[in-house]
Every structure is written in C-alpha cells, then in structure tokens.
Amino acid sequence: MTYLIQGETGDWEVVIGLEVHAQAATAAKLFSGAATEFGSEPNSQVSFVDAAFPGMLPVLNGKCIEQAVRTGLGLNAEINLDSVFERKNYFYPDLPAGYQISQYQQPVVGEGKVTLDLADGRTKEVGIERLHLEQDAGKSLHDQDPRRTFVDLNRSGVPLMEIVSKPDIRGPEEAGAYLRKLRAIMRYLGTCDGNMEQGSLRCDVNVSVRQAGENTLRTRTEIKNVNSVRFVMQAIEQEAERQVGVYESGGEVVQETRLYDAGKGETRSMRAKEYAHDYRYFPDPDLLPLRLTPEYVEQIRATLPELPDQRKQRYMESYGLKPEDASVLVAEKEAAEYFEKVAEGRDGKTACNWVMTNLFSVLNKQGRSVTDSPISADKLGKLLDLMADGTISGRIAKDVFEIMADTGGDPAAIVEEKGLTQITDTSAIEAAVDTVIADNPGQAEEYKAGNQKVIGWFVGQIMKATQGKANPQQVNQMLRAKLSG
C-alpha cells in the first residue's frame, strides 16, 4: 500500500511534511479586541492595534492561549509552560507593523502525534513537531483597480495556530487523511471550525522524494498556501512527479517556494531568490513571556471532550463496528453525533448500515451535510424501530426512507397513510399462501421433491401479492408447513 512513483530508474518514495495554519476559534483577535467574523466589509474589523498606529500595544487574548493548549492536548502533545512571542520582521503593505508577532524559539505546544485512519482500516501515526500561535496578515487586493493595490486589514491580527508535522507522511492519501484527521480533532475540540473555503484552515506542503530504500532526506520544496484537501493531494502528486523527473534527467531539486496552480494542475516556482528574507526574529518587548501553570493546563484537560480516536474505539467495542466503518462515522463530529442518536437503545450495526449506506447517499445526492439532513436522527431511529417490532419489513423501510428523504415526514405517519403496515394477521397471510400454492402446483411439487430453493420464489410471489406487507418470517414458516404437509 505504500505510495511509490515508478520512475525509469526505479521506485521513488515521497516524503511529506505539512504546516497547517488553523484559525483559532475566538471572537476577538490575538492581540486586539477587534472581531474575527468572516465575510465582513473590508476594513470593518480593524482596531488601531491591527493597523499598527503609533503607540499602539498588543494585549494577548487569553482565549487564544486556551484554544492552543486545548488543541495541543488533543494532539497528545507536550504543553510548554513557558513560551515567548517574537517579532518576525518584513515589509509588506498588508503587514501594518512591519512585523508579525509569532512564536519562534519557544512555541506554546511541543511534540505530539496524530493517528491517521487509512481507507483500508489501517492506522498510521504522524508526529507533530510543534504548534505555535501567530497573527495573520491582512490581504492585498490586486484586482480592484488596474493601477493600485488595495489592502483589507480585517484578517490582520486574526489568531492562527500553526501546526507543523514531522516529515512522516508518505503520499497524497496519507496527506489527505492527516488533514481530515487534524480538522476532525479541532472540530471536536471546538478550537477551529476547519473551514478551508473561508481560509480558516490553510496548508503549506513540504515535499521531497528519494529512491525507495534511501534513509536520508533529499532537498525539499515548499508549496505555499494550498486551500483544499483535494488540492493538497493533487499538488503532492504533481510536485513529487516533477522532482522525480528532475532527478532522472540528471538534475538537482532546488530548495524553493512553489505555488500550486489547480487550473493547470502543476506547481511552479514563486519569485526569484532575491527575496530570501532575513526575518530578524527577536522577542517582542511589548509582551511578557507567556507563563502557564500546570493547574491551568489540567483545568483545560479536564474539559476535553471525547476525541475521534476514543470515539472510534468505543464504537468498535460497544457497537461491534468494523474499524473502517467506525473511522468514517467519527470523522465528522456531527455525523458521529447523528449516528449515536440513531444507535441509542437500538442495534448499533443496523444503525451504522442505515447511516452510512442510506443516509450518506441521500445527503450526497441532495448535496447536504448531516447537520441539515432532511431526515432527523430521531425519525431514522423510529424507522428502525418500526422494522424491529415487525410493523414493516426491510424492503418497505427502504421505501418509507425514500419518502422521508423527500418530505422529512414521520415514518409511522407515512406507514399509516400509505397503508404499509406489515400483515401479521395469520389468516390473511394464510389466504395468500394458499392461493399462491394453489396457483402454482408445479413449483409445489418441486419443493416436495426436495428443491428447497424454490421456497424463496414462493416468498417472492407472496410478498408481491401482498405489496410487500406480509411478514416475511411468517410467510416463510407457513409456506414450509403447508408445502411439507
């Protein structure tokens, strides 16, 4: 299952490390009280601190620290009680102060690990190098005017958690699984909404290749600012193949920053090296070193919710689900919560099947998410109850489900209204059985001659005659009795 690129000179392995910028879910910015809401009028969420007016000073927003520590704990990471905010200095019009406040030498979160759930049910561990807090920059708008660039500072100072992985990722599939898992963990924690379209999750991808069997790392390139899981996977594929091509044609990969052009499906080099920055990091003298107490960290730890891995384990243990099914269900917090509502007091495997097969396909078809599902978990549960108590058969249940998907209606009401209640009245079933046997003496003889399979054909005929409403078990029993008699 290892992802390898077949080159002319042999197999190549891809080595990937991801730097994820996740916007910490907070109402206010990292060092100012301005709001962080997405989609507001340009420059409507800018304080004098965010615009770096003379004499303005940053004041750390405690909520951001809490979110970073919470995320760190969710990544099984070491929390550094002492950390330092530094200034990363460079000039750009959307960086008003001329420096970004970030953590450099002493980040708030140290090493941790994330477990990936791969498609075939396998898992794999990817190391986390660090998580640090930093400010986002503003946005330069180059397309508003033919000659001028406009600057929107709404994002200036928005809190970002930069999560750096170790180079443990070995292919596009793993990279996708890593991003999805990271996003799931943060959504469970409530520390980042994980919305890539709105820029609250962005990714820099470090890629290098090496011949299978090599132990040292070769030169890597960094693909900046990729903003969807799919693009990350595509960019890795393209860049890895490009690098293999470079080596196999006798060249050398140059360490550089590249850009993924999704339209053309290729990566290309960003500006020339003349812009090699010297960021002149130094501790920000406007801020004291950040010192956390062990009690503070423990308080946050005590409020951690159940995380995807724990939930997956629980689903396997208490509902008997297969690991790959459990992984799919827990990947989205809302889907998992939906499933649990359906499964509560019912058979877990049946609930899992209905959610994963029937519900997910309806959602997919209707382009909806589980949070605005046309069928509520409550109603799906009631449908399962109707099957369990024999009111309807599995076949009828599927029909009722389709109606529910269109109308959002209550299953019992639908069954009632359409007259779909299963016939459990013995005499009614008996009449149908008798009629079908009488009409098909040939098949009845076959059964008596020892062809057991024909019983299925009879059941089918009877279900057809009763429009599916007869209880299949009862039909089966009665058929056997009558045919044998």
Add this chain to the structure above:
Amino acid sequence: MSAPLTELTLAKARDGLASGDFTSVELTQAHVEAIERARDLNAFITETPDLALERAAESDARRAKDATAGPMDGLPIAIKDLFCTEGVLTTAGSHILDGFIPPYESTVTATLRAGGAVMMGKANMDEFAMGSSNITSYYGAVKNPRGPKDGKDLVPGGSSGGSAASVAACLSLAATGTDTGGSIRQPASFSGIVGLKPTYGRCSRWGIVAFASSLDQAGPMTRTVHDAAIMLGVMAGHDPKDSTSVPMPVPDFEAALTGDIGGLRVGVPKEYRLDGMADEIDALWRQGIEWLEAAGAETVEVSLPHTQYALATYYIIAPAEASSNLARYDGVRFGLRVPGDTLDDMYKNTRGEGFGAEVRRRVLIGTYVLSAGYYDAYYLKAQKVRALIARDFTRAFENCDVILTPTAPSDAFAIGEKMDDPITMYLNDVFTVPSSLAGLPGISVPAGLSARGLPLGLQLIGRPFDEETVLRTAGALEAAAGFATKP
C-alpha cells in the same frame, strides 16, 4: 501675588487656584503669552493656545462647582510630542509623521487631561526620541534658555529638549518627558530643572510613539522635587492596555517628601568615577555626598562592575527594538508618503526622506545586530550583559537604599558641537543608561553651576518601584543645594 504666574511651582499654582487668587484661564493666558514671547527657543512643535484656554475655562467651571478633577486641575503643562494627543498633530519630531493627527489620546496624557491639566502644546524633541541635544528634530533645534554662552546658543539636552526648555523658561509649569536612556534626566541637568524617570512599568506606554519598547518610560519634568511627586502621582498607574505596565498601587508620592533621610544609606558607585571626568562634575558629586551626609544619611561605596559595558549594550538593544518599532512608518497608512515606481521604491523614498540621519543610522544598526549570523554576537550577548547590569544594581541595593551619581558628564554644549562623531554624543548618557537598562527609577536634581555658570544635575537611582525613597532623598538634596531654578 508678586511673582509672575508663570514662575509658580505646580504646588503653589495649585494652592493659588484653590484659594481663588487667580483662575486657570488667567494662569493659562499668562503661559500663552510667555510661549508667544519665547518662540525663538523653538520649544514647541505645535502650540495649542485655544484648546488650552478652553480646557482652562472648563477647569474654572469645575472649580466653581467645587468639583475639581484632581491635584493638577487647571495647571498648564507641555506635552512632549511623542505622546499621541487626540485631535492634535503628533510628530515625534519626525518628517515621516507629517499630518498625523491621532484619533486617540495616550494613557498618560489622558490621565493628565482627565485630572484637569491644561495642555499648552506639543514640545519639541529629538526625532523619535533619538538624541541627547534636540538637534535631530525635523522641526529644528531647541535653544537652552540659559544661553547663549560665549556667543553661541546652547542645547537644552535631549531627547525631551522642548519639554526641558519649556519648564526652565517658564512656558509651562511642568512638562511630560520620556526617557529611554536618559532623555528626561540629561535635559533636566542641562536646563536646571528636575526630571524623573520612573521605574519601567510604572507609567503606561500606550499611545506613546515607541522608540525602544523595553526601555521607554514616561515621567515628569518640573521645577521642584515636590512638583515631580505631584505630577508622577497623576501619570502613574497600571494600564491593562500595556502588558508591561505593572499592576501595583500608586503610593502617595507627596507624602514621601518628609525631608527626613536620617540613617539612609546612599551608595556611591566607584565605577562611575570615569577617567578624564571633568573636575567640576567630580566636585559636585562630592558636594552632593557631603550634603546628604549632613542631612543624616550615611554613604557607602558600592560596585557596579559591568558599568563599562552599559553604553555598548544600550546601543545594541535600543536600535534593535527601534528598527522593528519604526517599520510601521512605511508610507502606506498615515504620515508622509513619497511615491515611487514600485512598492520598494515607495518604501525607500518615504523612509529615506521621512527619517533624519540619526534615525536612519539607528535603524541600520538595529537591523544589523538582529541579522542572521550577527544576532548571537550582538543582540543576544547584549541581553546577557543587560541581565548582568541589572544584577549589579540588585547586589548594590543590598548595601544601600539609593545611589548617587552625576547626571551627565558635562554642562550644556553649544548647538553644533559634538556632531563630528555619534559616539561623542552617545557618551552624554553614560551615567543614565545603566539604570535605564535595569529599569530602575532615577531622578536628576539641579545641584550647582559649572564654571561657565550653567546648571549641573545630580542623579539619584532607586530600587524598583521605590520612587518614594528617590523623591525623599531628592528633596533633601534640593534643599541643601538651594539651586535657583530661574535662569
């Protein structure tokens, strides 16, 4: 009243207002006229007479209703042009802040304003507070009211040169200053007034144009120690908007002025007796020791062994922070913009024209010492030495309560002197920089005259947040010196 209103101390003016001898409008009007007469000194970048008279009238109205806002209600002061003042041009002495009218008021000036103090205008200063002579101001040099001497105009010291000249020439009863490496104390010494740099963290830095964030501190410049105590009481206090301001209660500084220094241990650091120190400075220092002993203090020799590295350390740390703090003056959002064909050209043109030579020099030094490959050798090393300098003081204060030193190595020099080489100018701060690096409170008290008849100050340095002992000792020194504050 026999003496002109402008020659009063803050304390006397406060009493005069309280007893109805004159109104704030009268007091303010007298200063408006004094400022007009003294324009030749160039002490102000912006005069705000209308605003002053308006606020004075408000003060009188409050007083009429027996609802004064605080101990400085109705008292005219000058504000160093480093403090952002709402609706009033704020330049930091620089061309690059052309036309910058802040929509906000710095915490310190807001507190003064809320306490009823009347701002007469924005005092001239060295550009971005970088200088010891006020000659780096884009708005021109300030003349020391004690001059001219031998036919030459003298500097008032710097960077708070306009503030010092304003107080010395009775253009305001007091002024705010800021001190990064000596910018309150050295001009106080040159101008014959009292200048107090509080402990780092005592006054909020919010709304003060930043020079070197880990060193900058606002403080009062006054004609008496008592006035410094009154004004510091209004300026000081914790500000949640400044993470480095310290949440400590503000003591009653006036109450600390008991005049009693019996049994006080005054440290005299041997390392401050520099080779080639002017005899008259040394003599004044000895005189200071005698005065304090005569007042009941005991003097002890203390050692501050890392003193010799202080200036070099300061001239790494301060420019490093400044190079970053001044990056926001880029022509994009406020102040001067000099267009260019490309973004980089616009930056170069704006910053090249907007910053004067001294500011450009320090931005270059600061950028250099933070650069990859040099950071460890300069910035990191300087931080280590800074810690050693602070430890020197901690140890010295195990054996003494307050330290006495000269404020500056010379009296005021002529405008245009000491310009050949920046190091000569930097040496002005040799006695004030170490305590700045340690974040300690320091005061300059006018103590005597040089052979040329120019003021000389003595400096007292205290333990962190022990401005009370500093002020009490300064009061005793002031009483013994009997210095005539008026030129």
